[in-house]
Amino acid sequence: MKTLPRLCQAACGWAQGHPWQAGAALLVLMAWPPARQWLEASMWRHMLLQFPLLMLGGVLLTAALPARGRAMVARWNAHGISGLVLTALVLAVLMVPRVLDLALLRPSVEIAKCLALLAAGAALRLSWGPAGRIVQGFFLGNVLPMMAVVGQLYIDSPLRLCNAYLLDDQVRLGQWLIACASAIALLWLAEVGWWAVRRENRPGTQP
């Protein structure tokens, strides 16, 4: 019974030491047809499991970027603005319900979708730190309400928005989208609050 947690622990430990290899392994695993089919067989797994996992792959792959590449990206990415714009736009476009259907029907759209999510993950990784809290807040203030509104639309629609998925699946996706958007917002606010409290308590600094 204890093998699985140990295995996970070992895998996580290895991934921390070898981030881009872990990213590549994750992507290979997700390209494996049975895994892909399982992820795309349901609407909520397609959007709320496959999308973030692909972004995680992008995040991990940035570890392979040499310092020169990072410096070049940074020149085009002051305060992480371009990167966060990229991530927000990718997420906005991919929330159009037609994308989910087209990704199942057309390999070209599927590949474009995966590449866009990898790019979005990588851009998020390279931009989140430089962005600072104001730009971060602006980014989340756009993306999270969009997620919640799309989620509400999925819940409220009496029709199936994707031909390939069932109505109850769509409702569940909508509920999870709202839950995830709320959770991310709370986490970020908690982090900002924690940072503000620590800054105030630090001796010798003005609040």
Place this chain on the structure above:
Amino acid sequence: MLRTALASALLLLCAWATARWLTYDFQAWTDEGARRLEVALRPVAAPAVTVQGPGLDRASLSAVLQQGGVTIADFFYTRCQTVCLSLGSSFQQLQAGLQAEPNPGVRLLSISFDGAHDTPDALQDYAAKLGASPGLWRMVRVPDSAQQSLLLQSLGVVVVPNPPGDFEHNAALLVFDARGRVVRVFDLEERQLALNYARHLARTPSP
């Protein structure tokens, strides 16, 4: 900062172009909407498949469509307990509308997507149950399963298994012109509109 602004503007432009392509100029957000627009813009010819049904021993679908003038068609399966029942009653009302006029030039065709189960005998029973008048409303299946998939795919019909034992599909009314091409796809609720459109099509000689 100038580079960042430039990159962001470029990204916005790309996202806008992608969204425009994806949604047909912001007209269709779902694949079903896009399918209907595509059909209206470019009629889709029925592929070469063989159909079979009560009083019809294996004929090509296009021959069946062309001998009937204008055809309003739907996809169904006889074991269905949900949406097909409303499709059935929808077609009963269409039939009543057509019976009221002497020579309507419009016929009805129900195509089963459960060809393995819906044998001509099963279709005959179902037709009798719904009171289908043989000269006006025909029920067929595609006996060959590869041909059946081809037909569904080319007409944009997506069938999803809905356990236990049911199917969900993007039920709609497909209007075929006298040359056997789908020229318009209507919602189930747009029955009267579909009928009026079909009548209009039957009166105007095709170019």
